[in-house]
Amino acid sequence: MSFAVIxxxxxxxxxxNLMQARRLLEEAAxxxxxxxxxxxxxxxxxxxxxxxxGRLEASGQGPVLPWLKRTARDLNLWIVAxxxxxxxxxxxxxxxxxxxxxxxxxxxxxxxxxxxxxxxxDVSDSRGSYRESDDYAHGEQLVVADTPVGRLGLTVCYxxxxxxxxxxLREAGAELISAPSAFTRVTGAAHWDVLIRARAIETQxxxxxxxxxxxxxxxxxxxxxxxIIDPWGRKLAERADGEAALLAERDITEQAAIRERMPxxxxxxxFAAAQPxxxxxxxx
Numbered sequence: 001m002s003f004a005v006i007x008x009x010x011x012x013x014x015x016x017n018l019m020q021a022r023r024l025l026e027e028a029a030x031x032x033x034x035x036x037x038x039x040x041x042x043x044x045x046x047x048x049x050x051x052x053x054g055r056l057e058a059s060g061q062g063p064v065l066p067w068l069k070r071t072a073r074d075l076n077l078w079i080v081a082x083x084x085x086x087x088x089x090x091x092x093x094x095x096x097x098x099x100x101x102x103x104x105x106x107x108x109x110x111x112x113x114x115x116x117x118x119x120x121x122d123v124s125d126s127r128g129s130y131r132e133s134d135d136y137a138h139g140e141q142l143v144v145a146d147t148p149v150g151r152l153g154l155t156v157c158y159x160x161x162x163x164x165x166x167x168x169l170r171e172a173g174a175e176l177i178s179a180p181s182a183f184t185r186v187t188g189a190a191h192w193d194v195l196i197r198a199r200a201i202e203t204q205x206x207x208x209x210x211x212x213x214x215x216x217x218x219x220x221x222x223x224x225x226x227x228i229i230d231p232w233g234r235k236l237a238e239r240a241d242g243e244a245a246l247l248a249e250r251d252i253t254e255q256a257a258i259r260e261r262m263p264x265x266x267x268x269x270x271f272a273a274a275q276p277x278x279x280x281x282x283x284x
Contacts, residue, residue, distance in 0.1 A: 188223020
């Protein structure tokens with residue numbers, strides 16, 4: 001029941017990034033992980049040709065999807081593939097989504113989550129402004145899927161600031177939640193730790209927070225601190241910056257006991273005036 005989160009310092013060279021990711025996934029698999037989570041933008045960070053990359057992958061001519069399938073098979077490993085740009089299946093020429101794929105250990109795609117919340121934010125760093133919606137369209141569905149280590153809810157990075165999403169995943173049966181991320185150094189130093197621990201505590205899920213941690217093209221700096229948080233909010237593993245493959249093990253008995261002693265789902269009360277519109281839920 002072991003799982004891993006990966007921390008990278010991805011650049012704009014896809015081939016080099018895939019080599020780095022393969023080495024870290026091999027480390028995770030050789031240490032006993034059944035599932036590993038790659039960070040956001042693991043295959044390329046700093047490029048502005050997301051639409052072209054997405055169309056290439058969707059057409060079957062890109063390098064990333066075949067690499068993912070081969071790596072999952074070779075390592076007998078389930079992989080949450082951070083994010084990569086992919087257009088919606090119904091609109092192959094449409095604007096790409098920031099897509100997090102879940103592949104099984106045979107290289108088959110089990111689930112696809114398109115990032116719901118896009119990072120359109122002003123930040124007091126050297127870049128100053130981030131407008132993710134310039135390159136990506138919003139996703140539309142929550143996604144929960146069964147894996148060998150438990151029922152997994154999928155999220156991405158900026159989603160961490162929207163607790164209602166995590167509550168919906170818990171109610172859909174999530175026992176673990178992946179959060180591949182590329183937090184800026186400024187926002188990460190301010191909020192990363194409290195956000196990942198809060199999302200684990202309130203859902204009583206394991207939070208698998210893969211991260212980018214270093215300097216990228218254009219002077220962009222990411223915060224790192226990839227971590228695995230248990231359902232009581234304890235850090236089971238963490239790496240400040242640079243590359244890492246972090247492992248932990250799920251304690252099913254302890255998780256069940258936490259949920260039984262503090263049954264927050266049964267205690268939850270709803271107020272009609274405060275109900276947000278919930279996206280559709282896809283369960284697999």
